[in-house]
Amino acid sequence: MQTVLVTGAGGYIGSVLVPKLLQNGYRVKAVDRFFFGEDKLPKHANLELVRADSRYLAPALFTNVDYVIDLVAISNDPSGELFSEATWQINHQSRANTALAAKTAGVKRYILPSSCSIYGFQNNIVDETSTTNPLTIYAKANEKAEHDVLRLADDSFIVTVMRQATVFGYSPRMRFDLAINGMVYGAWKNKVLPLMRDGKQYRPMVHVQDTTDMMLMLLTADASKINQQIFNVGGNENNYQLGPLAEIIVEEVAKQIQAPVQIEWYGDVDHRSYQVSFDKIERILQWKPQWDAKKGAQEIVEKLANGQLEKSVQTITLDWYKELAKWQRIIKQVEMYGGILDIQPTSG
């Protein structure tokens, strides 16, 4: 049985990936601070939960590990700007260190789930050879991590970078701060979908089931096709213009709730737009995504309607990190003798 160490395993992508790895016969070491709770992962005999900070991983953790999927991150632009130092440390340095520790321990493959956001906004269709234009700390840290891990690749340490499009779809650690997920929730809850003018701006999207399928595929793919390679992960047909995307979502939500849903335009024209080519992944790995926005929206609306899914502060990444920081300050002020009301007086 082969072992996969997954960092950030309790997150939005990790909590979809880990059950899939288990179903496919892998042992999993799930490494996470579990900022979003341990309950997002299933109980399983082949799953080991390791509560650790990715900045301080013991080398022994990598013993007898075959593969590393390094999902850990402060995972969006606003959180990256607010917690900038931590974002550099976690998204860049800890991933460079993890890749090196993995290589030193004899791990066979290392996968870095990066982001298409490192292309920034560009007028032409960008591919893996295009000049990057990272605009935020989150995107810049991803780019530096890519650079540092790719140069570790050799014949016995296979390194692959996945530049994921913006992910959507249901996950046990749900994120409504992702574009499609947030649009579906807003339309379902308020029967109004706010949309920034003029709706012609392009954004690439990929479903969480598709990107996690790709992670699994990379564990067994022909090493000569994937070593030291960068792949944009998504599909050409999932480069959505936000106007038509909003119409797809409005139609699906209206069907489910059997009531009209409106698009409400706001703001000046948004010129931030980018389209990504997903030709390489299709050409080299014969892979195409199975999900589109319509199917993804249907899935989320169904789960909202039957009460399997709800929005809480924990589903908005930035709000949750702010909430944790706020409560840490409050608890520090009131905690005495190891507790709040139930306390453990030491002596005397």
Ligand SMILES: NC(=O)c1ccc[n+]([C@@H]2O[C@H](COP(=O)([O-])OP(=O)(O)OC[C@H]3O[C@@H](n4cnc5c(N)ncnc54)[C@H](O)[C@@H]3O)[C@@H](O)[C@H]2O)c1
């Ligand atoms: N979701 C997307 O749209 C998307 C798109 C492109 C790339 N990515 C990348 O995929 C990866 C996973 O994203 P996600 O959406 O699952 O994010 P997420 O925020 O849901 O998960 C990140 C996980 O990392 C953990 N974590 C954070 N800092 C830690 C630390 N110092 N030590 C240990 N654990 C820590 C958190 O507890 C969380 O469980 C990230 O690298 C992200 O940049 C995501």
